[in-house]
Amino acid sequence: MKLIRSTLDLDRRVQLMGVLNVTPDSFSDGGKYDDVERAVARAFEIEAEGADILDIGGESTRPGSQPVGVEDELNRVMPVIAALQSHLRIPISVDTAKSEVAREAIEAGAEVINDISGLRFDSELAEVAAETGAGLILMHSRGTPETMQQLPPVDDVFADVINGLRWSIEKAGQRGVRREQIILDPGLGFGKTAEQNLQLINGLDRIVREFGLPVLLGPSRKSFIKRALDGVMNAGVRDEERERAAGTAASITIGILRGARIVRVHDVGEMAAVTRVAEAILQYGK
Numbered sequence: 001m002k003l004i005r006s007t008l009d010l011d012r013r014v015q016l017m018g019v020l021n022v023t024p025d026s027f028s029d030g031g032k033y034d035d036v037e038r039a040v041a042r043a044f045e046i047e048a049e050g051a052d053i054l055d056i057g058g059e060s061t062r063p064g065s066q067p068v069g070v071e072d073e074l075n076r077v078m079p080v081i082a083a084l085q086s087h088l089r090i091p092i093s094v095d096t097a098k099s100e101v102a103r104e105a106i107e108a109g110a111e112v113i114n115d116i117s118g119l120r121f122d123s124e125l126a127e128v129a130a131e132t133g134a135g136l137i138l139m140h141s142r143g144t145p146e147t148m149q150q151l152p153p154v155d156d157v158f159a160d161v162i163n164g165l166r167w168s169i170e171k172a173g174q175r176g177v178r179r180e181q182i183i184l185d186p187g188l189g190f191g192k193t194a195e196q197n198l199q200l201i202n203g204l205d206r207i208v209r210e211f212g213l214p215v216l217l218g219p220s221r222k223s224f225i226k227r228a229l230d231g232v233m234n235a236g237v238r239d240e241e242r243e244r245a246a247g248t249a250a251s252i253t254i255g256i257l258r259g260a261r262i263v264r265v266h267d268v269g270e271m272a273a274v275t276r277v278a279e280a281i282l283q284y285g286k
Contacts, residue, residue, distance in 0.1 A: 001135060001181075001214065004134055005111060006090075006111055008053070008262075014262065014278075014279055015263075016050060016051050016052050016263060016265065016272055017051065017093065017263065018049070019266045021060070022057065039056075040083045040084060043084055043088060051272070053092075054084075055094075056077050056110075057096070058073040059073050061145040061190075066146060073096065074100070077094060081109055092111060093114045097115050097125070098125075102125055103132075110134070112137065113128065113134050113135070115138060116190065118139050118141065118165065123175065124175075126171060126172045127175050127176065134181070135181055136172060136182055136183070137185055138168040140161045140164040140185065141187045142160075142164075145190075148191040151191050157200060158200075158203060161200065161207065165207070165211065179213065183213065183261075188219050188222055189223065194223070194227040197222070197224040201219065201254050204259055215259060215262075216264060217255035222248075229243055229247065249270070252271060252275060256275065263275060
């Protein structure tokens with residue numbers, strides 16, 4: 001996939017997207033990197049640990065989170081992108097649902113827009129991608145981060161995800177985005193039950209076949225992992241952080257087996273090893 005200045009070789013190997021949340025309240029690492037100096041240091045660590053893409057987000061999308069204004073989001077992400085420009089060797093993705101933030105981030109050096117709303121919140125994001133040539137990640141979600149886990153579950157999660165992604169792709173095309181710029185994300189956790197998240201991972205190949213576009217999978221540290229383990233683990237002392245990391249590893253392994261070409265993770269070093277071994281296994285028996 002050709003970006004503005006970089007290329008993602010999605011055919012040769014699965015790309016690892018490292019998460020950098022510059023927020024005070026993200027579900028997993030909120031507050032750890034809301035200082036520019038710490039964020040920049042972590043960005044270089046993510047690159048050194050084996051990431052192919054750095055995903056910077058300035059607005060938490062955890063369940064129940066409140067939206068932030070454009071200026072607040074810009075004040076969080078722009079100093080970090082500016083400090084990394086011309087120094088980071090891997091492309092930068094900006095995790096935003098706001099066209100104003102995406103435009104300024106791309107002007108400062110970002111090359112991918114990661115839109116959790118799939119253009120439902122701000123369709124002008126597609127115009128930014130079309131005008132600049134940036135990659136555009138279209139994610140399926142239901143409701144908003146504030147309301148998504150309060151919605152009643154859909155009966156057929158695959159039909160809902162496929163119909164939602166089809167709408168996003170058509171909206172992007174109407175605004176001038178080429179199919180070659182688009183990456184799809186089924187949106188684990190965004191308005192789905194724990195069981196539906198597991199279904200989506202195991203059936204990811206259905207989405208790959210339906211659209212013929214690269215698919216990103218983002219299970220990292222999400223709550224469905226804990227729920228899958230509750231009741232089946234030893235009732236003694238449990239280490240939730242280690243369990244979520246192990247569950248993330250299992251999730252991305254199955255996701256890669258089912259056709260994911262990008263995996264979005266927090267624990268880059270550990271998941272780089274998981275990703276490369278999964279790829280090595282896939283090379284045999286074909």
